[in-house]
Amino acid sequence: MSTSTDAFADFVDHLAEALDDARITEATGEEWAARLHFSRYHFDRMIRSVAGEPPSALRRRILLERAAYRMVTTTAPLLDIAVEAGYGSHEAFTRAFAKAYGVPPATWRRKPGHLQIEAPSDVHFQPPGTLRFPARDRVTSVDLLTRMVEHHVWLTGEMVRLAERLDEGQLDEVVGLAVDDDEQTIRSLLSRLVGQMGMWNAALATREYDWSVEEHESLSSLRQRLATEGPTYLAHVRSVVAADRLDDTFVDALCEPAEVFTYGGMVAHVLTFAAHRRTLVALALARHGVEDLGWGDPMLWVAQPV
Structure with a gap:
């Protein structure tokens, strides 16, 4: 990552953290540059090179988007919303808002x-009080x-690993809301979570699955089976997805x-029933x-970069 990109990320992070701080509307460009340990000249140049707009314009746009949100979701007077957005008068706010929203x-x-006001950086105010960042990588x-x-x-x-903290009685205690006809335990x-993958692995390999x-x-058996069945099932999924064969039979x-x-x-099928059992x-x-x-x-897992 370049220095300019780092500076932009830091600037947006600081902006998001300070969004509800009234001082954000009063901070000068020099103060923002000082927060990130740059001169005003280098700060403006780096942010513009990444965001496509100077930091002052990005900040004003975010505050205008928040002002628009406040207008929709509150009954606050327009003058109060204008002041919150950093404008000293209703007239100045009206001019800026009309220029941005028409x-x-x-x-x-x-x-x-x-x-949202169209912007090259694709960083926008995200209700109720944070910023929306563009994804670095598009996820299909x-x-x-x-x-x-x-x-x-x-x-x-x-879950298998953490189950080792339990004694035998706790492992075999009946769990309510069973997904199967039989009484369920941890x-x-x-065993069914691992077995579900093993069952489909067997079906794809045209071999019998040993239900016994x-x-x-035992937990040791679960660990051993998962070490084989998990990667095998995942490999099947990756292969099918890579070949665009999800509709194949x-x-x-x-x-x-x-x-x-x-x-x-x-x-x-696996993900649906597994989600219930895991819960x-x-x-x-x-x-x-x-x-x-x-x-x-x-939610957090799928959002992590690969």
């Missing part, structure tokens, strides 16, 4: 439109699908009678004081 603020408030739907499967394999492994849910392994399975000859499934349907495990672990994983939410 109509005066009073007119826009009666008939609001798009909040198939990228997202692969990341969700990666998260599933990883999270299942973490042990049986973990899931009967009161395969025959599960092990079903009675044999059934035809799509690869995409298989992945959707039950997370809740059961938390009930025994093991809260390291929270809800096991994939």
